Amino acid sequence: MKYWLFKSEPETYGISHLEKDCITPWSGVRNYQARNFMRDDMSIGDKILFYHSNTKIPGIAGLAEVSKVAEPDLTQFDHESEYYDEKATKAHPRWFCVEMAFLKKLKSFYSLEKIKKNSALEEMRILQKGNRLSITPVSKDEYQIIVKASGKGL
DNA sequence: GCCAACGTTGGC
DNA sequence: GCCAACGTTGGC
Numbered sequence: 596m597k598y599w600l601f602k603s604e605p606e607t608y609g610i611s612h613l614e615k616d617c618i619t620p621w622s623g624v625r626n627y628q629a630r631n632f633m634r635d636d637m638s639i640g641d642k643i644l645f646y647h648s649n650t651k652i653p654g655i656a657g658l659a660e661v662s663k664v665a666e667p668d669l670t671q672f673d674h675e676s677e678y679y680d681e682k683a684t685k686a687h688p689r690w691f692c693v694e695m696a697f698l699k700k701l702k703s704f705y706s707l708e709k710i711k712k713n714s715a716l717e718e719m720r721i722l723q724k725g726n727r728l729s730i731t732p733v734s735k736d737e738y739q740i741i742v743k744a745s746g747k748g749l
Numbered sequence: 750g751c752c753a754a755c756g757t758t759g760g761c
Numbered sequence: 762g763c764c765a766a767c768g769t770t771g772g773c
Contacts, residue, residue: 602759626768649759707760725766727758 597641598738599632600721601659601695602648602729610645610657613697621692622668623678629730634665634691642738643695646721648729654706655741663694702746715740 601621603609613619624630643659667688670678683689710716720731 604759628768653760725758727767729758 596735597636597638598644598733598735599637599641599661600644600646600655600719600731600733602646602721604649605647605656606650609647610697610700613645613657613659613695614700616697618662618694618696620663620666620668620694622670622690624668624692624729625678625680625690626729629728630691632730632732633693636732637661637664637693639664642698644733644738644741652704652706652708654704654709655701655745656704657700658698658742659695660698661693662696665691665693668692701741703744705741705745709744710741713740 605611608619621633624633639661641661643661644655645657645659647653647656667685668678668690670676671680671683671688671690672685673679678690680689707721710719711722716722716737719733719737720726720728
């Protein structure tokens with residue numbers, strides 16, 4: 596089993612939206628590295644740290660898991676969508692996304708500030724300078740530290 | 750295939 | 762709203 600961190604802007608789609616939807620296709624990712632993680636490396640049951648970015652207090656807000664392996668991201672074919680990609684065809688899709696399922700909100704929000712203060716988390720990609728990747732791998736230890744520190748474990 | 754210009758991300 | 766860092770684009 597693998598562990599991942601997904602960034603999302605809470606005003607656009609936060610953990611509460613996911614809680615309401617229960618499951619959602621993680622569409623709209625238009626970065627090749629992030630796409631490759633989803634398409635090539637994710638399996639059903641992989642755990643996800645749901646991170647709120649570009650907001651007043653950024654940090655990890657909840658937990659989710661991969662509920663369906665990667666499939667073509669339908670928004671790339673949709674002329675109405677802001678994620679429409681004229682170079683993508685159904686025969687040769689360019690973008691893929693997994694589906695994620697809500698697990699829980701963290702009892703206590705694990706802020707970026709807290710991540711920075713924990714030396715056991717200093718290697719997380721989220722802390723590395725200029726890292727803008729919206730999906731990054733996380734180690735099992737890192738995942739468990741955050742889950743344990745944020746209320747009851749899973 | 751180089752690289753300058755441009756757009757985006759995201760913490761502060 | 763600033764700006765550093767980075768990815769993408771497109772002319773050559």
